Amino acid sequence: MQKTNSGHFFEDYKIGQVIAHAVPRTVGEGERALYHALYPARHALYSSDEFARDCGLPESPIDDLAAFHVVFGKTVPDVSLNAVANLGYAEGRWLQPVFAGDTLRSVSEVIGLKQNSNGKTGVVWVRTRGINQVGKAVLDYVRWVMVRKRDVDAPAPETVVPDLKQVLSVDDLVIPEGLDFSDYDFNLAGEPHRWGDYEIGETIDHVDGVTIEEAEHMIATRLWQNTAKVHFDLTFRPEGRLIYGGHVISMARALSFNGLANAQMIVGLNGGAHANPCFSGLTIKAWSEVLDKQPTSAPGVGAIRLRLVATKGGDPFELRGEDGKYNKDVLLDLDYWALMPV
Template sequence: MTKTGAGRFFEDYAVGEVIRHAVPRTLKEGERALYHALYPARHALYSSDPFAQACGLPSSPLDDLVTFHMVFGKTVPDVSLNAVANLGYAEGRWITPLWPGDTITASSEVIGVKQNSNGKSGVVWVRTTGRNQHAETLLSYVRWVMVRKRNPAAPAPAPVIPELAGALAPGDLAIPRGLDFTGYDFELAGEPHRWADYDIGERIDHVDGVTVEEAEHMMATRLWQNTAKVHFDLTFRPEGRLVYGGHVISMARALSFNGLANAQMIVGLNGGAHANPCFAGDTIKAWSEVLDKARTPAPGVGALRMRLVATRDGKVGHTHGEDGKYLPGVLLDLDYWVLVPV
């Protein structure tokens, strides 16, 4: 009797099923140190207790993307171990900050399935929720993945395609309790740019780049307990170990400090695409575009809806070719909301 598992395949999912993911993970200052070692992350709110306290928080929380990666990693054995590709994200909301010492658990509800025309795979939609030890929601998001079938002859389930919001409305954004930017220290944050200094349609070249190293991207993926085989085992992808898409997200977010140093907190994920695979040796650069702006009810706090694009060729402003497909130099196209001082 075998005691190991090969993971779920497309025919193993049923709409309405709730999957409780293993294994709980307590995160402390070590995760902050590793995150800041793996990425050039230096937003002040996540680097300094006194800075965070001056902004109305009890101390410095862990970076928002630490929450995302840890919750995402919990889901991999149950959702994407046999995935062909991670296709997209929607309706992502950071609800409660992650504090050092918090323990993360995660669960996913299957909200959609649709077999592909080739009969060999299908798309599965899940809504994943990460919680802390107090059962408070840390993060909730939808993602959809293309998953292989175990048996191509297995009957196709009735297709269910969920209706998803194109973008979160500003009123849907959760502002951390107590957040107050009225006494914000721009000098310590690193840049003088306020909410009013950003114009819709403006593009920002973040200039800097980082070359992905083989050991670092695998270390990062192990840190999040992401077990997807394509990130480690060359027999699954002989052309190279595929870099975890979240590694690209965090690298691009960290690079965006140059021009968006005051975009302190990520509170919404409207959508995103891993446009092309990233491999060790690629140099990640990034640029952003301001898509929208909004006021929030929190004192001194505004919101920017940003498009963050990561590339391997450093080109700014061009993402699609004449055929409507992503250009080969584009790695990531992410649409998200951040909080900035007004």
């Protein structure tokens, strides 16, 4: 009897298949400390219990992207262990904050399949939910992954491409219970810029850069229990261990503090693409574009839609070439909603 897990291949997936992922993970205060050691993360709501209480929360939550990485990491052995690449995200929603002491597990449903023309790989779409210890969903999102076939002669499944929202509306967003920015302390937050100070179409160069180190990436990927072979095994990708895309997302988000210090909570993920591979030694820089702004019903809270772009250099604000393809310096193109004091 086979005892080891070689992961799922493309022909193993079926539409409607539900996968309950191992292993549940209890997050603690150390999660925050290690996250802030790996990334220059300084958003006040995730740094101070007192600041969070002044904003109506019981204590400082675990960083929204740290919660995402924990939920994502659970899915890797079943969804992307044999992936060639993680292709994109959609319809991501943070449904409630994650606090130290919460235990998270992940469940995914296969919602789309499409074999590629080469017959060697296919694209798998899954909708994943992160669930806490009392059975409440804290996060859900869709991602699609290019996965190898075990047997190139295995018949192609019927093509099903899910119809996904291009953009979440503000009504789709879930604002944490009790969140109130009426008495928000801009001095402690680090910048004076509020929701009303940003204009749709405005672009922001976040100025700073961080060089990706191999050791930090390995620590981060293990922290999230991400077992994808391309991140660890040089025989799988001889040109270098591929940096986990979530590592790039967190680094770019942390860099965006300079100019967006008050974009406190990520509550929606409209879409995202890892445009080019990232390897250790590259220096990540970031810029943002304001795509939309919407009021919310929460006191003092506005929603701002942002495009976050991580690059490995080159001129900021240049996303695509004349051919419509991403410029070679672009690593990440992420479209998300955040909450900001008005």
